[in-house]
Amino acid sequence: MVNFGLIDEWEPSPGRLVTWFATPESIRRAAAAPVHPAPPSLQQEQYLRLADRHSGANFRFSGLCLVTAELPTGDLDRDAMTRVINAFLLRHDTFRTWFDVEGGTVRRHLVPPDDVDFQPIDYGHIDDPAAIRNHVEKTTPDPFQWDCFTFGAIEHGESTTVYLAVDHLHTDGLGQYLSAADFAQLYAAQIWGEAEPPLPAASYLDYCVTERAYSDRLTLASPGVKKWLELVRGNDNALPTFPLDLGKRSDGYQRSAHRSIELLDTEEGDRFEQVCRANGAEFVGGAFAAAALAERDLTGSDYYFGMTPISTRTSAAENASVGWYVTLVPVAFPLGRRTPLSRALTIAQRAYENGLRLAPTSFHRVLELLPADSEIKAEPGWVTPMISFIDARDFVGHEFFDEIEAGVFANRAASEEVLIWINRLPSGTSLSVIFPDTAVARESVGRYLTAMKSVFPAIAAEPS
Numbered sequence: 001m002v003n004f005g006l007i008d009e010w011e012p013s014p015g016r017l018v019t020w021f022a023t024p025e026s027i028r029r030a031a032a033a034p035v036h037p038a039p040p041s042l043q044q045e046q047y048l049r050l051a052d053r054h055s056g057a058n059f060r061f062s063g064l065c066l067v068t069a070e071l072p073t074g075d076l077d078r079d080a081m082t083r084v085i086n087a088f089l090l091r092h093d094t095f096r097t098w099f100d101v102e103g104g105t106v107r108r109h110l111v112p113p114d115d116v117d118f119q120p121i122d123y124g125h126i127d128d129p130a131a132i133r134n135h136v137e138k139t140t141p142d143p144f145q146w147d148c149f150t151f152g153a154i155e156h157g158e159s160t161t162v163y164l165a166v167d168h169l170h171t172d173g174l175g176q177y178l179s180a181a182d183f184a185q186l187y188a189a190q191i192w193g194e195a196e197p198p199l200p201a202a203s204y205l206d207y208c209v210t211e212r213a214y215s216d217r218l219t220l221a222s223p224g225v226k227k228w229l230e231l232v233r234g235n236d237n238a239l240p241t242f243p244l245d246l247g248k249r250s251d252g253y254q255r256s257a258h259r260s261i262e263l264l265d266t267e268e269g270d271r272f273e274q275v276c277r278a279n280g281a282e283f284v285g286g287a288f289a290a291a292a293l294a295e296r297d298l299t300g301s302d303y304y305f306g307m308t309p310i311s312t313r314t315s316a317a318e319n320a321s322v323g324w325y326v327t328l329v330p331v332a333f334p335l336g337r338r339t340p341l342s343r344a345l346t347i348a349q350r351a352y353e354n355g356l357r358l359a360p361t362s363f364h365r366v367l368e369l370l371p372a373d374s375e376i377k378a379e380p381g382w383v384t385p386m387i388s389f390i391d392a393r394d395f396v397g398h399e400f401f402d403e404i405e406a407g408v409f410a411n412r413a414a415s416e417e418v419l420i421w422i423n424r425l426p427s428g429t430s431l432s433v434i435f436p437d438t439a440v441a442r443e444s445v446g447r448y449l450t451a452m453k454s455v456f457p458a459i460a461a462e463p464s
Contacts, residue, residue, distance in 0.1 A: 029115035036110035063168030080190035098146035204323030224361030247440025254436035278464035285349025294451035329355035
């Protein structure tokens with residue numbers, strides 16, 4: 001299985017802790033790296049501006065992603081791991097960049113390859129899981145530092161827990177998986193010398209240049225921009241919001257809370273997919289139909305408007321590249337009180353496919369194009385709820401997930417909306433949700449999860 005949740009919920013076993021950091025000389029040299037003309041991606045720029053505006057928060061406002069795996073060996077070769085970590089950082093150029101915000105402009109700096117040097121520090125045996133968690137969070141710098149990523153191993157004797165902690169600035173969900181896959185291949189090559197090398201990885205900087213060049217050509221008359229604005233105007237000129245009250249305060253920060261539930265076992269998941277396909281939909285279309293049906297049951301709404309993040313990787317080299325290759329696309333469709341479930345599946349799938357057509361047109365850029373007097377208002381740092389669907393059974397090596405007890409965790413960053421991940425794994429389909437940690441939100445999210453837990457098996461039980 002794969003564990004999802006907050007870093008607070010990670011329970012590493014006691015062991016000898018070794019962490020790889022950039023050396024002081026490497027940090028000194030990186031700080032002098034020249035400005036590079038490649039801009040941040042649109043997603044990165046919004047993220048950095050938000051982090052900069054909230055730099056005074058008394059906690060880590062930005063996102064920290066932690067990927068863990070339990071290796072069935074206690075004989076970790078530290079020298080080999082050191083070579084792997086440095087090779088990994090040189091393989092993906094996003095890890096050689098850092099940003100500053102000066103005069104309202106977000107600027108990228110590129111660290112020369114020869115200046116990258118991570119080395120291990122042995123912290124000895126640590127018994128307390130909370131101390132290990134605190135170490136990982138406190139020693140991984142914020143997104144305005146070059147070295148906002150650390151690597152570690154906890155040696156237990158019979159097994160070893162390895163981890164990568166990286167600021168969200170440099171990674172998305174697929175990037176986290178790719179990082180783990182890269183490490184496995186690079187480490188195997190170091191130890192046995194016969195492993196297949198990873199596929200060539202594209203430059204994330206090149207992707208950012210291409211994305212910006214396309215976005216800069218967009219105008220209010222561009223078809224994708226017009227379609228986005230049509231959808232938002234049809235939603236009373238407002239961005240999507242979670243359908244239930246979250247009890248958010250206006251006088252301070254909301255921190256993150258988490259819940260995970262099982263939606264379907266393996267057989268139910270197969271049956272769910274069969275019902276979807278019998279009605280012209282795929283599993284992902286069924287997931288959004290379920291979300292719309294759950295929302296209708298909870299609120300009586302006859303219109304669903306949600307967002308989903310999708311990968312913007314378009315080539316084999318980009319599919320091997322770690323970076324933040326993500327954009328939001330809309331999933332919007334009517335759903336009357338009498339719309340049968342079979343019809344809901346078809347409508348939801350078409351809405352998802354229509355949303356994919358808007359992937360090249362970043363919603364961040366659409367909002368930038370609006371005139372100051374537009375009836376559509378979006379505050380700086382706007383957020384919307386989202387549902388992300390991943391079929392991890394497509395990942396190379398998915399058959400080893402249970403053996404390595406993989407984990408994907410996030411820090412308790414600021415939380416303003418409800419973010420949902422539906423993950424289809426070999427062992428079944430689960431739902432993980434991050435939401436504002438308020439009493440009202442806990443009750444509302446609980447009601448929502450109960451509805452989703454009911455709708456998914458109901459779809460699977462439909463005759464196809």
